[in-house]
Amino acid sequence: MAGSGDILRGHTETIILRILQEGDSYGYEIAKDIIDGGEGVIDVKDATIYTAFRRMEEEGLLTTYWGDGVGGARRRYYKITEKGKQVYAAKLEEWKLVSRILTKLIVGGNR
Amino acid sequence: MAGSGDILRGHTETIILRILQEGDSYGYEIAKDIIDGGEGVIDVKDATIYTAFRRMEEEGLLTTYWGDGVGGARRRYYKITEKGKQVYAAKLEEWKLVSRILTKLIVGGNR
DNA sequence: TGCAAGTACATAAACAAATTATATAGCTAT
DNA sequence: ATAGCTATATAATTTGTTTATGTACTTGCA
Numbered sequence: 601m602a603g604s605g606d607i608l609r610g611h612t613e614t615i616i617l618r619i620l621q622e623g624d625s626y627g628y629e630i631a632k633d634i635i636d637g638g639e640g641v642i643d644v645k646d647a648t649i650y651t652a653f654r655r656m657e658e659e660g661l662l663t664t665y666w667g668d669g670v671g672g673a674r675r676r677y678y679k680i681t682e683k684g685k686q687v688y689a690a691k692l693e694e695w696k697l698v699s700r701i702l703t704k705l706i707v708g709g710n711r
Numbered sequence: 712m713a714g715s716g717d718i719l720r721g722h723t724e725t726i727i728l729r730i731l732q733e734g735d736s737y738g739y740e741i742a743k744d745i746i747d748g749g750e751g752v753i754d755v756k757d758a759t760i761y762t763a764f765r766r767m768e769e770e771g772l773l774t775t776y777w778g779d780g781v782g783g784a785r786r787r788y789y790k791i792t793e794k795g796k797q798v799y800a801a802k803l804e805e806w807k808l809v810s811r812i813l814t815k816l817i818v819g820g821n822r
Numbered sequence: 823t824g825c826a827a828g829t830a831c832a833t834a835a836a837c838a839a840a841t842t843a844t845a846t847a848g849c850t851a852t
Numbered sequence: 853a854t855a856g857c858t859a860t861a862t863a864a865t866t867t868g869t870t871t872a873t874g875t876a877c878t879t880g881c882a
Binding site for chain 2: 867868869870871872876877878
């Protein structure tokens with residue numbers, strides 16, 4: 601997909617947190633999950649995921665550990681923290697509110 | 712509101728086009744319309760509106776003319792073009808699609 | 823008369839999150 | 853061997869926003 605950058609922007613962290621809340625995962629898999637769920641409309645680059653991981657680790661939203669690299673390339677797994685769960689809950693509520701307001705502003709009421 | 716930048720990002724042009732589709736308007740008024748509709752959640756800075764106008768004029772989405780500056784500060788009005796109307800229609804459809812997919816990705820189906 | 827507050831436009835510089843480009847490296851199938 | 857998939861990583865670039873700053877006119881009040 602051609603540059604869906606602004607579509608995802610701001611939501612990447614929220615989506616990563618949602619996925620990690622369902623179980624530990626790693627970069628490559630998370631990227632695929634998002635692309636699969638994106639129905640051909642949303643695309644994420646690896647670099648987006650990995651730079652988001654760095655940010656989120658610094659913010660204390662997740663911790664990381666290396667998987668046992670038997671049979672295949674090494675994988676770095678990520679685990680959501682308590683703070684990460686709280687941030688996710690807050691961002692979920694924010695999305696519900698914001699998507700309603702944006703719909704109103706984009707669709708318009710009158711005429 | 713503290714930095715709602717990423718909330719609006721990518722949608723500013725669409726919202727401006729929606730407002731102009733309902734009638735010619737000018738920067739200050741459009742900013743107020745968005746803030747009023749934003750229910751305290753969304754904030755836009757003047758600079759955002761004016762830089763968007765420049766972009767959109769270059770892209771041929773709108774044309775501009777000076778209002779008669781009688782009694783008050785001069786106003787530069789903007790008028791949506793045919794191309795602008797087409798772009799709005801496309802962005803509206805995109806929003807309907809994208810908001811549904813984002814909701815799915817953020818809320819999560821399982822568990 | 824002076825001054826604050828509101829209206830109105832404009833642009834340069836800084837910022838932040840995404841993309842592009844590039845690099846490394848192991849496994850599998852042809 | 854070599855193409856393709858898996859898997860991680862980072863520097864540089866792009867883009868739309870905010871911050872900061874400036875101009876200028878009008879209204880109301882003290």
